[in-house]
Amino acid sequence: MGQQPGGETWQRFLNEYAGSYVEIQAGLGRTQYGCVPMQPYGTWEFAEVYGSIAIDPEEQKADYPVFRLAIESALERALPAQLLEDWLVSTIDSIGSKHVPAVSYGCGDAALENALRVSAGRRVLNAGLDFGTPGPEHADFEHLLSFGYMPKRDKDYVPGAFVSGQRWLELLETAANGPDRDNWLTWYHLGLVLMDKSNRATPCCRSKTSISAVSALRRAADLCSNGPVLYALAEELACLGEHAEASACAIKSCRLFGGDLSVAKETMRILVSMKAYHLALALYNDLPDDVKSDGRVEFWYASALVYSDRYEEALTILNRPGYIIADFRESEQSINDLWEEIIRRTGNTNFTLPHQLDFNAIIK
Secondary structure (H helix, E strand, O other): OOOOHHHHHHHHHHHOOOOOOOOOOOOOOOOOOOOOOOOOOOOOOOOOOOOOOOOOHHHHOOOHHHHHHHHHHHHHHHOOHHHHHHHHHHOOOOOOOOOOOOOOOOOOHHHHHHHHHHHOOOOOOOOOOOOOOOOHHHHHHHHHHHHOOOOOOOOOOOOOOOOOOHHHHHHHHHHHOOOOOOOHHHHHHHHHHHHOHHHHHOHHHOOOOOOOHHHHHHHHHHHOOOHHHHHHHHHHHHHOOOHHHHHHHHHHHHHHOOOOHHHHHHHHHHHHHOOOHHHHHHHHHHOOHHHHOOHHHHHHHHHHHHOOOOHHHHHHHHOOOOOOOOOOOOOOOHHHHHHHHHHHHHOOOOOOOOHHHOOOOOOO
16 A cells, blocks of 8 residues: 555655655554454553564565465564563563553543543542643633533633533533523533534433534524634534525634634635635635645635636646645545546546645555
């Protein structure tokens, strides 16, 4: 796969042209697409060893069963599997049980989850691990846990964390129907929890007083039409097919955020996904120059141009030397889809996707 043109593009893209590399993947599953269920509060320990081995060049060219046997034999000679297993067992009472003080912490999401569990009288995630404390971005939810309602925030406040799950849903619903009936922040987070796929996919898990996500977000917008609320409302309205209102909310949110790059990218995406190409083109023209020059923003602009039959302008962007989408995602097909649309509209099958945009590493 890495030897396909798209795979080679990925290698250049990920290592800044430092040369080819081999990606090593290891784990308990057979492949990265598999899933090995883990029991609640379970503990898994395993050992990994990295190094080099050598096998005969002819064995490297052999059929897979012969090649695999050669690899397994070379591994066994280099480090017998039983030796590794014995070492792992020997660490049960040492490394496996040794308390090591934390050097640094990541985000405080796990610590917040533990605070939620403690408040409900439930067992924490893992008593043997130090998750630190919730971060400043979790202050609103700590306030909700402590007092049953959220703090008052002004219209310029941008929440830094989000939650989901049945217990948070219940807490937010109780607050929204009680002390927080006029608090935009509570209705906003209630809307986000209701937007969560697990809640929408299993409505039977919601409490009987639950309302729809769009209703909660509309209530939040009535109380405070700020950037975060309008953006969330736009996303939900788009999912419901309310394209005109969704477009208006998305554009207003983008303007309220004052040219924030991440919001601009997502707003352009929403508009193009709803086929509001004329609005996407107009919004692009109003964006700050440093936002316009972002590769992802330019891609959505090029998409709107193509679907507006202005594909020559789009090709000027896509064929520009050095043009790249810095946040391109693995397995994303957006560029290939757009290129096929250009070919379909122009009828020119000789168009070749620029090599720096060819990320298709799938062997067909």
